[in-house]
Amino acid sequence: LLCQILHCLLILLQLVEIVLFIVDSGCSKHMTGNLKLLINFVEKFMGTVKFRNDQIAPILRYGDLVQGAVMIKRVYYVEGLNHNLFSIGQFCDADLEVAFRKSTCFIRDLKGNDLLTGSHGTDLYSITLQDTNCPNLICLMAKATSSQAWLWHRRLSHLNFDTINLLSKNDIVTLHAYFATEGIHHQTSIARTPKQNSVVERH
Structure with missing residues (x-):
């Protein structure tokens, strides 16, 4: 997922x-x-x-x-x-x-x-x-194969937490709500993440 x-x-x-x-x-x-x-x-x-x-x-x-x-x-x-x-x-x-x-x-x-x-x-x-006088909202949707994933990663300029928080404050993206609906336990200050079979466990 x-x-x-x-x-x-x-x-x-x-x-x-x-x-x-x-x-x-x-x-x-x-x-x-x-x-x-x-x-x-x-x-x-x-x-x-x-x-x-x-x-x-x-x-x-x-x-x-x-x-x-x-x-x-x-x-x-x-x-x-x-x-x-x-x-x-x-x-x-x-x-x-x-x-x-x-x-x-x-x-x-x-x-x-x-x-x-x-x-x-x-x-x-x-x-x-x-x-910022342009009020038009645009929607970007990218569906990439594994060989194209790096291209979209570069086009989105390595989206960081500050940008995600800014989007969240403007009610454009609610990251924590998304994590909750998907059952993802998100911790930003954990020393190490438990893994099982090289996959991060969900709690």
């Missing part, structure tokens, strides 16, 4: 889009070309932006970007902008600290709390955000 569970996994997940923002010292304001990332729109002409290819685009509106408990105010929407940009100057003007290390960057408040954390790669510092 346990092998069937591993080979036939059914989990409800919320569809999450990964959004990358480049931390830019030459950018005067936070900017995005993706209007669906913003809330609280204000339609107002805010000037123009000149792209690297000398094309000029108007800034016709701005809004707020929400990431968890953090709200980033006045993110300009620039139609045609292919990269999302965070302005170091705008963070500093908002009394936030921007700190850089060899492989990481941090946006902190005056108390030293990390609000956003980014990474360094290919000569750029970037911050990865998750767009």
